[in-house]
Amino acid sequence: MNPSIDIASALDRGNSDVVLIVDDVPDNLSVLHDALDESGYTVLIATSGEAALKRALQALPDVVLLDAMMPGMDGFEVARRLKAQAETAHIPIIFMTGLTETEHLVAALECGAVDYVTKPIKPKEVLARMGVHLAGARERRQTRNALDAFGYATITVRASDGALLWQTPLARELLLRYCGTQAPETPQEVVAWLQQCLSRLDQPGEPPRLTLERGAARLGFRLHQQIGDVDAQGDWLIVMREVSDTAVIEAIGLSFKLTPKEAEVLYWVVKGKTNKDIGDILGSSPMTVKKHLERVFVKLGVETRTAAAGMAMGRIRLLQPQFEI
Known part of the structure; x- marks a missing residue:
């Protein structure tokens, strides 16, 4: 059994968002832990890159506060690995860094972060930045769960390499049953269809849909919306629905x-x-x-x-x- 299921399901997400703080400096951890705990968050801690990856996979936090400069595996590599795993790719990452040069800040965003705060850490600033990204993540999570309940499964696919970044439980079941694939692998027919859709975005009308048949049942795919950077190929939310005759x-x-x-x-x-x-x-x-x-x-x-x-x-x-x- 996957240990992430046990730990993630044991957390009280109905009443508290879960935050993973990754920092090798005890004083930084203490200040942030106390501020977040007092604000009603459930706080998890990791003091190294390796521990952060393990804890993130186990607990599936709602947001990660990540120190950029740590001995061994630095924050940039941690972010890249979190974004490369289907289970953790959807988690917002906010970098905490003392590096203020533009190239370092750009590097943080390029490896998957949604935001950054500079050191010395100001808890009120961190809480404000977290609130913005958690609200969006919470809304997307509620929407996906609602869609699943009504039979509309959803996945998020990264257009640049076709990686499957996120899927609802129903989507996982349908892709395995129709295509025999599991995240982070996206079925080749879905990748090809997505690229066809993207090549026609500037044309009028709705993008073409994809249908996979399995006996008297068929699985339809519809391109819903782009997530993230609209100036690049970006990540795309795809809605699936199974129809049976x-x-x-x-x-x-x-x-x-x-x-x-x-x-x-x-x-x-x-x-x-x-x-x-x-x-x-x-x-x-x-x-x-x-x-x-x-x-x-x-x-x-x-x-x-x-x-x-x-x-x-x-x-x-x-x-x-x-x-x-």
Whole structure:
């Protein structure tokens, strides 16, 4: 079992945001810990880069306050590794740095930080900066959870390299079932579709949608919005929804008194599939499909595929108006 599930679920996120402070200087930790604790945050601490990566994966904090300069693994490398892992890539990172040169501040933002504060640390400034980013993160989390509850799964994909940065539990299940992939790998067909969408952003109309079929079920993908830097390719929020025609097949069977297998065969005839196609889908030979179809013809009182499909389509439109061929 993944230890991050146990620790993350044990934290009281309903009443308190979780903050991970990463700093190797005890005085800095003490000042920030006390200020955040008094403000109602749940505070976790790490004193090295290695400990920060482990703690972040275990607890999945809502925000990370990260010291830039630490012995061993510095904050820049910690940020890069957090952003490279699908489980932690969504967590906002605020750098704490005494380096005020522009190149260092730019480096902090380039490796994934959303903001920075300069040392010596002023707790009120840190709280103000955190409040801005936590509000956005909290709103996105609530939106994603609500979408999941209504069957709309979401993922975030980084356009530059196609990495899957974030996914809801429902999205994880659907991608594994339809594509056999797990984060941070994004299915190749999804990456190719995203690049096609991005190449057409300057064209009028809605970006094209992607549909993956799995038997009588299909998984649709819709490009929702860009997250982060709008001047670059950026990260993109994609909404997925699974639609199943199982109810349609059952309705066909009941309407024409067909067996489950005969109803499936007629369903795929309506979809325009050949006997060979249907055999491949159902795991049967074309000859077996032909025999099922002959019995369907008898029960419907027709002699051709076209007539059977037309009769079935007419009945489906009455019973399942939302059905799409």
